[in-house]
Amino acid sequence: MSGADPIWLYRTVRLIRRFEERAIELVRSGDIVGGIHPYLGQEGIAAGVCAALRPDDVVAGTHRGHGHVLAKGADPGQMMAELCGRVTGLNRGRGGSMHAADFAAGVLGANAIVGAGGAIVTGAVWARRRRGEDLVGVSFLGDGAVNEGMLLEAFNLAALWRVPVLFVCENNGYATTMPVADAVAGSISARAEAFGIRASTVDGQDPAAVHATTAAALARMRADGGPEFLEARTFRFDAHHTFEHAVRLDYRSPEEVARGRSRDPVRIAGSRLPAAERAAIDADVEAVLEAAVAQALAAAEPDPATALEYLYASGLTARTGGG
Amino acid sequence: MPRLSYRKALNRALADELARDEEVFLLGEDIRVAASAVTAGLLKRFGPERVRDTPLSEQAFTSFATGAALVGARPVVEFQIPALLFLVFEQIVNHAHKFPLMTGGQCAVPVTYLVPGSGSRTGWAGQHSDHPYSLFAHAGVTTVVPATPADAYGLLVSAIRCDDPVVVFAPAAAMELRAEVSDPVPVPLGRGRVHRTGDDVTVVAVGHLVHDALAVADELAGEVSVEVFDPRTLYPFDWDGLLGSVARTGRLVVVDDSNRSCGIAGEVIATVVEQVRLQAPPRRVTRPDGAVLPFAPVLDRAVQPGRELLRHAIAHVSKDG
Ligand SMILES: Cc1ncc(C[n+]2csc(CCOP(=O)(O)OP(=O)(O)O)c2C)c(N)n1
Ligand SMILES: [Mg+2]
Numbered sequence: 001m002s003g004a005d006p007i008w009l010y011r012t013v014r015l016i017r018r019f020e021e022r023a024i025e026l027v028r029s030g031d032i033v034g035g036i037h038p039y040l041g042q043e044g045i046a047a048g049v050c051a052a053l054r055p056d057d058v059v060a061g062t063h064r065g066h067g068h069v070l071a072k073g074a075d076p077g078q079m080m081a082e083l084c085g086r087v088t089g090l091n092r093g094r095g096g097s098m099h100a101a102d103f104a105a106g107v108l109g110a111n112a113i114v115g116a117g118g119a120i121v122t123g124a125v126w127a128r129r130r131r132g133e134d135l136v137g138v139s140f141l142g143d144g145a146v147n148e149g150m151l152l153e154a155f156n157l158a159a160l161w162r163v164p165v166l167f168v169c170e171n172n173g174y175a176t177t178m179p180v181a182d183a184v185a186g187s188i189s190a191r192a193e194a195f196g197i198r199a200s201t202v203d204g205q206d207p208a209a210v211h212a213t214t215a216a217a218l219a220r221m222r223a224d225g226g227p228e229f230l231e232a233r234t235f236r237f238d239a240h241h242t243f244e245h246a247v248r249l250d251y252r253s254p255e256e257v258a259r260g261r262s263r264d265p266v267r268i269a270g271s272r273l274p275a276a277e278r279a280a281i282d283a284d285v286e287a288v289l290e291a292a293v294a295q296a297l298a299a300a301e302p303d304p305a306t307a308l309e310y311l312y313a314s315g316l317t318a319r320t321g322g323g
Numbered sequence: 324m325p326r327l328s329y330r331k332a333l334n335r336a337l338a339d340e341l342a343r344d345e346e347v348f349l350l351g352e353d354i355r356v357a358a359s360a361v362t363a364g365l366l367k368r369f370g371p372e373r374v375r376d377t378p379l380s381e382q383a384f385t386s387f388a389t390g391a392a393l394v395g396a397r398p399v400v401e402f403q404i405p406a407l408l409f410l411v412f413e414q415i416v417n418h419a420h421k422f423p424l425m426t427g428g429q430c431a432v433p434v435t436y437l438v439p440g441s442g443s444r445t446g447w448a449g450q451h452s453d454h455p456y457s458l459f460a461h462a463g464v465t466t467v468v469p470a471t472p473a474d475a476y477g478l479l480v481s482a483i484r485c486d487d488p489v490v491v492f493a494p495a496a497a498m499e500l501r502a503e504v505s506d507p508v509p510v511p512l513g514r515g516r517v518h519r520t521g522d523d524v525t526v527v528a529v530g531h532l533v534h535d536a537l538a539v540a541d542e543l544a545g546e547v548s549v550e551v552f553d554p555r556t557l558y559p560f561d562w563d564g565l566l567g568s569v570a571r572t573g574r575l576v577v578v579d580d581s582n583r584s585c586g587i588a589g590e591v592i593a594t595v596v597e598q599v600r601l602q603a604p605p606r607r608v609t610r611p612d613g614a615v616l617p618f619a620p621v622l623d624r625a626v627q628p629g630r631e632l633l634r635h636a637i638a639h640v641s642k643d644g
Binding site: 093113 | 348372377382383384386387388390393395396398413417422423424427434463465485486561597
């Protein structure tokens, strides 16, 4: 990938931003059922981190995972088709928003269970390195995940066994409606430091800063093998989940939201490019997403007779529900 | 013919698969020194990279195995206590089992979960004596409960080679068995075995209870001709094998070390009666509903399915009809 290239960074945050906005429209129109957890406002983290990765590196995402999947290189058209539950989707319509995966691009999957990805990506990186492959992994996680015991166990394993996984905590201040201050005793970074894992903190609204901090961490990890931790401070611009567009939850004041939205990663990355270049990228992103949405909506839904396809990799077929 | 113990059979299966396939590795607590004896000698032969002692972090090392399997490794995870499966039920059922479907077939998760010493371990009381195989069958995770040393070897080998997650329960009550086995071979998953043929009643027995069923069948030999069917794999179940047996005998008893409600015995009976007109209502012998095994040995035995109840059930189905 093109490193700290400001064009790549801007294009990526812009792509994720517009992808999410288009996806929200499709939630409203009923083309995406079940809703999504929008990544709006946090785009700089996926873009900055993935800019420092190589194609062979692997990432595990979260329930708020569209940005990670796109920044690691998945095709936006296949991703949109997945959200719409179509056969042409990344997961052939079997995963949806919270399970989007693209193994070919190194995306081991978004994961709907908070804190679950860390141990999985640690095992994947360890197993491939045992074969002599030179790679690192990234586990994206929210501030809510740092209170999950399973994740803290994964920190311990990764540190003990020197597995190069970067644990990226996207601290957007809330786990759904629960403020970090009410949920985290001690501090987020101190959890990693307790296992001897080096922790850094970065402004998650600035994609270039995220890239620089990530690149420095990955260089150390590739050299000496162990994990690191990165806390990216950020702000979620929109709802926890699109259900919040219909049901108002009272946990952030309008002032707090306005303040948070004033530091916009798309604007920050865009300000580093000449206006004409920015406009060209914007036009290109619009065209990509226009095609992505059109392709997704034109694609077929899966055949109900195949509902349990892929359940068993061994080829076992399950009994049906009878009748 | 050489005699092989059940425990040694598991050990040999692990050694053979470690030797055959570089992608196989073991994870578990105290497996370097082989506290359960099933990993004896493996550290020396295969080294600490492939015989990995873990900290007491069951949830993380179970999902670590999932991650390794997602990229092509074949981990075998040993659990010291059957109840630890409750702790990692989420990691096995919600992640390992679901990944292939949820990703639209992008991956496989070939992990083997091995529980040496499942079910009652006399004197170990409530939290060490569970036999939760029906839970995994319910979840649709391949589940095997070998009854004999030859099957312990053969099913563990097949579990490791299977592209799906497989839970292997090695009942504590079977671990000390020995049998004459010259050259153990892989045993296909999903295939039952008739241990003893009979004409009057089919007894389906799970795991160590196969030996109780055989003993009872011997005792009753003059009066009732009992066929003993060992499913070996509980999920996927060998329905064709069982239905063939029951179609001949027309009578069915199931003896199963699960708690009664939603235990595998209920599933066996339901499936058979959906497809076969039996000559008498079937019976099952199980642990009681909600069983917690009490400590005192007489109490522990009192809640396990035993020979007396099995004799009673056989007499009952033989009389009816
Ligand atoms: C283990 C688990 N507990 C609860 C939930 C329900 N849930 C989904 S997202 C969420 C909040 C997660 O917060 P955080 O980790 O900060 O991520 P964010 O939503 O802020 O991106 C909760 C409680 C879940 N999916 N998994
Ligand atoms: Mg959060």
